[in-house]
């Protein structure tokens with residue numbers, strides 16, 4: 040291809056003709072830049088941020104975008120569609136937080152817990168311990184914990200005032216108060232086993248929080264045309280046509296997911 044000299048007057052692009060007057064495209068752009076240049080420059084000048092999925096730690100980097108998914112490099116977080124979903128775990132945009140310097144975190148005070156464990160809480164703890172023993176092939180211990188779980192369950196009061204809102208309140212308190220505290224304590228020791236267990240369960244809890252928030256908004260409709268899968272290892276709940284190839288939280292393969300069948304209404 041040969042380069043041809045551009046003769047300005049021949050290459051004017053006429054944007055609009057009103058009577059005798061023509062509005063030249065170049066003049067139009069100049070006018071826009073003069074009027075809105077500051078705003079455009081300010082917007083463009085905001086440092087690119089990174090948004091981290093609180094559930095699976097996926098990072099959306101504005102500078103990189105996701106070209107494979109048709110999201111150009113430089114696409115701002117605010118400009119992603121509101122129904123955009125985390126490519127790893129399917130969580131909504133509200134599950135994302137801006138990446139921050141963790142060293143800025145302040146010390147936490149011990150949360151005040153003034154209650155005895157209820158029978159149903161004892162039952163849940165025992166049933167978790169039973170599963171833990173089973174995974175370590177401690178079958179006898181597993182059976183004993185399972186019996187204990189059944190015993191406490193038989194003593195539990197029936198739940199009669201259950202609601203999504205109540206559940207969400209408990210979940211929020213776990214995320215806002217108890218997890219930060221537990222993480223701080225485990226981090227001081229440091230207890231790597233506890234930290235790992237906390238990381239997993241916090242992610243699972245955040246996923247439950249995002250599902251509960253969605254459920255409050257959409258109701259049963261959110262379960263239409265979708266499968267519900269639960270990771271049998273970490274408890275991560277996934278909504279989608281098929282189970283994810285690997286669990287975004289604990290990284291086990293898809294066959295470790297159990298499909299939960301819907302209730303007949």
Ligand SMILES: [Zn+2]
Nearest residue numbers: 092095125128
């Ligand atoms: Zn995610």
Ligand SMILES: [Zn+2]
Nearest residue numbers: 270273286289
């Ligand atoms: Zn998992």
